[in-house]
Each structure stands twice: as C-alpha cells, then as structure tokens.
Amino acid sequence: MIKGISHLGVAVKDLEESREFYRKVFGLESSDPILGGDGTIKVSLVDTGNVLIELLQPIGNEGVMAKFLEKRGEGFHHICYEVENIAAEVDSAKSKGLEVLGEIRSGAEGKTAFLHPRDTHGVLVEFVEKEE
C-alpha cells in the first residue's frame, strides 16, 4: 500500500546554486549536502512543508545522473512513494509486467527500489519502506 509521496528527485547542475535559489526565491531551507549513489551524486533535501525535494547533482561526467542531465537538462528526475511493504510492492509490480531496476537496496531512508520509466508513463518511480 502506498502511504503518500516521500520526496521528488530533481536533477541540478550546481547543488549550492540550487539550494540558494530555493532559499532566496521560495524561502525553503535545505539540508547539508551528503554523498549518494556510491559517490556519484551530491544530495540535499529541500523541506517544502509536506514533501521533500531531493536535489541531485552529479559528481563528474559518468554515472546515471550525469547522463540524465546531459540528455534532459535540469528538472524532475523521479517521484518517491512511501510504501508499507516494499517486497510486496515490488512483487506486485513484477507480476503486472513492470520492470524493476535492479534489486531492493538499503539506503539512508530505508529499503528502496526503482521501476523503469518506460513502464510508468514516463515517470521514474522509486518506492521506499522507511525503517521504524
């Protein structure tokens, strides 16, 4: 079962410039940057009041995020739904013919998995099951 949207991933070229933009223009604060994606991205979370915006800046020219930026430019990258039971969601998606990208992984927020955007009407979908 989906509990709601946990965060929105947004690809940016320069994390500090974007953090400053959200602060200055919208009055929204963001968390100190951390490394993610096995060291291929820098991440900061903007608190909008209900849903987080995950700003994602690639490090270097390799990696998935760098390729995304090159191809699509800055903008929306993915939507993350908080789910009650990620194993059940992944099994359910597979049984409906959707491609799950890799396996369920353990991240900072909990267990996560991604669905291929080809199967989800153009929106890259992440599931997260948060740890209690």
Added chain:
Amino acid sequence: MIKGISHLGVAVKDLEESREFYRKVFGLESSDPILGGDGTIKVSLVDTGNVLIELLQPIGNEGVMAKFLEKRGEGFHHICYEVENIAAEVDSAKSKGLEVLGEIRSGAEGKTAFLHPRDTHGVLVEFVEKEE
C-alpha cells in the same frame, strides 16, 4: 510564504489508460476527468495520500500540453506550491528577476500563476492561493 506542495502535473497521452495504470499498479484512485486550459486539456487528480498528481492529457494537436508531449514525451510537467498570498509571491519572484508567465488567473482551485522553467532550474512552477 509557501505552505507545501499542492499537486504535481504529469503529462499523459491517454488519460483513461493512465488512470487505470495508477489504480491497477499503485492502488490509487483518481477523480472524474474535467476539461481545463480553456478546453485544450483533460484533467484528472490522483490522490496519493498527501499530494495530488494532476494527470494532463491534451485535446487535439494544438495547445501547450500537446507541444510538451510532442517534445518531451510523457512525464513530469510542473510542480504546484500552495502559497498564502499569491500576489506577494508573484511580486517577490518578479523583483528577483524571474519571469511570470502571463498574469494571475482564477481557476478551479483558486488563484494561480506560473514561473518560467528557464528561471527555476528546469522545473515549471505554479503557485496556487486556495480560496477559503
């Protein structure tokens, strides 16, 4: 002041197919379609639990949404922030050099305005001030 994210706009080719997808794959229900954008789009709202997803299907080949789909394909279109005072937000954005697309309009949800994605790191931003 921004109160939170009100909805996420997502461009789709076929509204009924997408509604069925959200229902079948994610268990998320959506509202009956209505016309929007002066009759150039069909709109349905998916209830994710906290934030709405606004599915947007163009009608015909003209109009902004049809052009978006042709250029970018299905996927994220805009993010809508609920604000306390839309006139103040628009004035503030203008004073910081951001382009406001057109004027403040009255819609089904309340007063709305859009900021140009060129000025917002690739994310088309809508503000809505909801009616009490």
